[in-house]
Amino acid sequence: MITAAAQERENYLNASHGLKSWFLTKDHKRIGLLYLATITLFFFIGGAFATLIRVELLTPQGNLVSSETYNKLFTMHGVMMIFFFLIPSIPAVLGNFFLPIMIGARDLAFPKLNLLSWYLLVVGGMFSLYAMLAGGVDTGWTFYTPYSTTYSNGYVIATALGIFIAGFSSILTGLNFIVTIHRMRAPGMTWFRMPLFVWAHYATSLIQVLGTPVLAVTIVLLFLERVFHLGIFDPARGGDPVLFQHLFWFYSHPAVYIMVLPAMGVVSEVISTFSRKAIFGYGFVAFSSVSIAVLGFLVWGHHLFVSGQSLFAGMVFSFLSYFVAIPSAIKVFNWTATLYKGSISFQTPMLYALGFIGLFTMGGLTGLFVAALGIDMHVTDTYFVVAHFHYIMVGGAIMGYMSGLHYWWPKMTGRMYPEAWARLSALVIFLGFNLTFFPQFILGYLGMPRRYHLYPPEFQVLNVLSTAGASVLAVGYLMPMIYFIWSLRYGKVAPVNPWGATGLEWKTSSPPPVHNFDETPVVTHDAYDYASLMAEEVEVG
Amino acid sequence: MSDPQENTHIDSVGTYVKILLALLVATGVTTAVARVDLGGFSVVVALGIASAKMVLVALFFMHIRHSTKLTRLVVLGGLLWLAILLLLTMTDFASRGILGVPGK
Numbered sequence: 001m002i003t004a005a006a007q008e009r010e011n012y013l014n015a016s017h018g019l020k021s022w023f024l025t026k027d028h029k030r031i032g033l034l035y036l037a038t039i040t041l042f043f044f045i046g047g048a049f050a051t052l053i054r055v056e057l058l059t060p061q062g063n064l065v066s067s068e069t070y071n072k073l074f075t076m077h078g079v080m081m082i083f084f085f086l087i088p089s090i091p092a093v094l095g096n097f098f099l100p101i102m103i104g105a106r107d108l109a110f111p112k113l114n115l116l117s118w119y120l121l122v123v124g125g126m127f128s129l130y131a132m133l134a135g136g137v138d139t140g141w142t143f144y145t146p147y148s149t150t151y152s153n154g155y156v157i158a159t160a161l162g163i164f165i166a167g168f169s170s171i172l173t174g175l176n177f178i179v180t181i182h183r184m185r186a187p188g189m190t191w192f193r194m195p196l197f198v199w200a201h202y203a204t205s206l207i208q209v210l211g212t213p214v215l216a217v218t219i220v221l222l223f224l225e226r227v228f229h230l231g232i233f234d235p236a237r238g239g240d241p242v243l244f245q246h247l248f249w250f251y252s253h254p255a256v257y258i259m260v261l262p263a264m265g266v267v268s269e270v271i272s273t274f275s276r277k278a279i280f281g282y283g284f285v286a287f288s289s290v291s292i293a294v295l296g297f298l299v300w301g302h303h304l305f306v307s308g309q310s311l312f313a314g315m316v317f318s319f320l321s322y323f324v325a326i327p328s329a330i331k332v333f334n335w336t337a338t339l340y341k342g343s344i345s346f347q348t349p350m351l352y353a354l355g356f357i358g359l360f361t362m363g364g365l366t367g368l369f370v371a372a373l374g375i376d377m378h379v380t381d382t383y384f385v386v387a388h389f390h391y392i393m394v395g396g397a398i399m400g401y402m403s404g405l406h407y408w409w410p411k412m413t414g415r416m417y418p419e420a421w422a423r424l425s426a427l428v429i430f431l432g433f434n435l436t437f438f439p440q441f442i443l444g445y446l447g448m449p450r451r452y453h454l455y456p457p458e459f460q461v462l463n464v465l466s467t468a469g470a471s472v473l474a475v476g477y478l479m480p481m482i483y484f485i486w487s488l489r490y491g492k493v494a495p496v497n498p499w500g501a502t503g504l505e506w507k508t509s510s511p512p513p514v515h516n517f518d519e520t521p522v523v524t525h526d527a528y529d530y531a532s533l534m535a536e537e538v539e540v541g
Numbered sequence: 542m543s544d545p546q547e548n549t550h551i552d553s554v555g556t557y558v559k560i561l562l563a564l565l566v567a568t569g570v571t572t573a574v575a576r577v578d579l580g581g582f583s584v585v586v587a588l589g590i591a592s593a594k595m596v597l598v599a600l601f602f603m604h605i606r607h608s609t610k611l612t613r614l615v616v617l618g619g620l621l622w623l624a625i626l627l628l629l630t631m632t633d634f635a636s637r638g639i640l641g642v643p644g645k
Contacts, residue, residue: 182611210622246630297625301633311645313633 011414011511026111027514032097033412034118039085039093040481042125046080047474049073054436054470057463062453070453071138072154078141079132083163084125086397087170087255090262091177091208092121094404095201097412099177101505101512102195104186104521109179113172120169128162131155140451142252145233145244149225157223164219167212170258174208177201186504188523192286195503195527196279199286200265203293207254207261211297215251218244242308249300257296259393260360261289263400264331267353270403271335273501274350275342278528281334288327295324305376314373321371328364332357347499348422352403355430359395363388366441381451384444387437395433402429402480409484410494414511417487421479429476435469502528552601560601567594 012029022030053073056064100108108114135155139148148156181202224230231237233244272279279285301309301317335357366388370376379385410416439462448459497506508517571590600606605616
C-alpha cells in the first residue's frame with residue numbers, strides 16, 4: 001500500500017515496517033492515521049444503527065423492530081456517533097497530523113501521551129460498543145435521570161464507563177495541542193501568523209480541557225446514584241434530576257463546538273486556498289473561534305427549557321444563547337467576503353467547504369429558533385430539533401471533515417484521489433443530506449416527536465423522503481471510502497503542493513518525512529499571503 | 542522546552558510531610574464534623590475544609606506557588622470555569638418560583 005512516490009524518498013510511511021512500528025509509534029502522523037481507521041470503523045457502525053432507524057421509520061406501524069429495540073438503536077447511534085466519531089474526528093485525525101506541521105514543529109509536545117490518547121479511545125469505544133451490543137442501553141445518548149439511575153435495565157454504567165475512558169483521550173489530546181501551540185512554534189511563527197486551523201484547534205482544546213472533566217464527574221455521580229443509591233439526582237433522597245441535566249449539558253453543549261470549531265478551521269484553510277486570497281478579517285476569524293469556545297460554556301440551559309428549570313434561568317440562558325450567533329456569523333460573513341473577487345476554483349475540498357457554509361448557516365439559524373423560549377416549547381423533543389442538530393453536526397462537522405480529508409489526502413498519502421468521483425461524492429452527500437434532514441424540520445414543526453418508532457400515517461410521506469435521502473447519503477459516504485482506498489495504489493503521485501496553497505504543510509514532501517521537515521522552517525510571511533505568491537507567479541511568468 | 546524556573550524549585554521533604562499531616566488532620570475533622578448536626582452549615586463546613594485541602598494540594602504538591610504566571614493563569618482559568626458552572630446552575634436552583642408562574 002506504500003506509494004511509489006513514498007518509495008523514492010524516506011517518509012513517515014516507509015521509515016519503518018511491521019505492526020509494532022504502528023501500534024507503538026510516537027509519530028503524530030501515524031497516530032493520526034490510526035485515529036482515521038478507528039473512527040471510520042465507529043462511523044460505519046453508528047451509520048448501521050442509523051440505517052436501521054430510517055428503515056424502521058419507512059412505515060408508521062413500527063413493524064421492523066420492537067419499541068425496546070428501537071430505543072436501543074437510537075441510543076447506540078447517538079453514543080457511537082457523538083463520543084466515538086464526531087468528538088475525535090477532525091482534531092484527532094487532521095489536527096494530530098497537521099497541527100505540528102502547520103506550526104513548523106517536529107511532533108506534538110507529548111508524543112507518548114498522544115499514543116495513549118488513541119489507546120484510550122479504542123478501549124473506551126470497544127467497551128461501550130460491547131456493553132451496548134451485549135446488554136443494550138435505551139436511555140438515549142443523554143442518559144437523563146431518573147430513567148438512567150432508577151428505571152433503565154440496560155447496561156447504563158458499562159456504556160457510560162466507555163465514554164468516561166474516551167473522555168480522557170479527548171482531554172489529553174486537548175492538553176497536547178495547547179502545550180504544542182504555546183511552546184513548539186517555529187521561528188517567526190507568531191500567534192498572528194498561525195493558520196486559522198491552528199487557532200480553531202486551540203479554541204477546541206480549551207473546551208476539551210475545561211469541559212470534559214465535568215462529563216467525567218457527571219458519569220461518576222450517575223454511577224454512585226445507580227449503584228450506591230446516593231441522593232444526588234433522586235428527589236426522594238434529597239437530590240434533583242435537573243441537576244444531572246445541568247452537569248451533562250455543561251459539557252455536552254460546548255461539545256458541539258468541539259465538533260464544529262475544527263470544521264470551521266478546515267473551511268478557513270480551504271476557502272482561502274481555492275479563492276487564492278487571504279482570509280478577510282483574519283483577526284476576527286481567529287478570535288471568533290475563542291469567543292465561540294468561551295460563550296459556548298454560558299448557554300447550556302437552553303436544553304432545559306421544558307425540564308423543570310426555573311423560568312428566570314430559562315430567560316437568562318435564552319438571552320445568552322443569542323450571543324453565540326455573533327462570532328458564528330462573523331465567520332460566515334468573513335468566508336463569504338473572502339470569496340468576493342477571489343479567483344475561485346471548485347475542487348472537491350471547496351465543494352465540501354461551500355456545502356458546510358450553507359448547511360451550517362441553516363443549522364445555526366434554526367438554532368436561534370430553538371433558543372427562543374416560546375418556539376422551543378413547541379418544538380422540544382420533536383424532529384425539528386433532530387434536523388437542527390444534524391445540520392450542525394453532519395451538515396457542519398462532517399462536511400468540514402470531508403473537506404479537510406480531501407484537501408490534505410495528497411499530503412497524507414502521497415497520492416491524488418480521482419477528482420471527478422470526489423466531486424460527484426460531494427454533490428451526492430449534499431443532496432442526500434438535505435433530502436434526509438430537511439423533511440425532518442417539517443415533521444417536527446408539524447409535531448412528530450423524536451424517539452418513537454410509531455407515528456401517525458399522515459407523516460409517512462415525509463418519513464419516506466427522509467429514508468430515501470438517507471440511502472443517497474449512505475452511497476455518498478461509501479464513495480470516498482472506495483476511491484480513497486483505490487487512490488493508495490492507483491492514484492496519481494501527489495506533488496508537494498497540489499493546490500498551490502500557502503502554509504508550511506505544503507512546503508514539505510508528500511508524504512512528509514518522519515520529522516516533518518528536513519530543516520526547521522523559518523516563517524517570514526503572514527498566513528494566506530496569496531498576494532505575494534501570485535505576484536511571484538506573475539514575475540516568473 | 543522546559544522552563545528552568547518551573548522545575549528547579551522543589552520544597553523540602555519536611556514541608557511535604559507537614560502538608561500531608563495537615564491534609565490527614567483535615568480529613569479527620571471532616572469525618573468528625575459529619576457526626577455533628579450543624580443544620581445547613583454542615584455542607585458549608587465540609588466544602589470549606591475540602592476547599593482548603595484543594596488549595597494546599599495545588600500550592601505545594603502541584604508546585605503552583607513556584608510556577609510561572611502562565612501556569613497560575615491556567616489555574617485561575619479552571620477556577621473561573623468552576624465558578625461559571627456553579628453560578629449559572631444556581632440561576633436555576635435559586636430562582637425557582639420567583640416569577641410567580643406556577644411550576645416555574
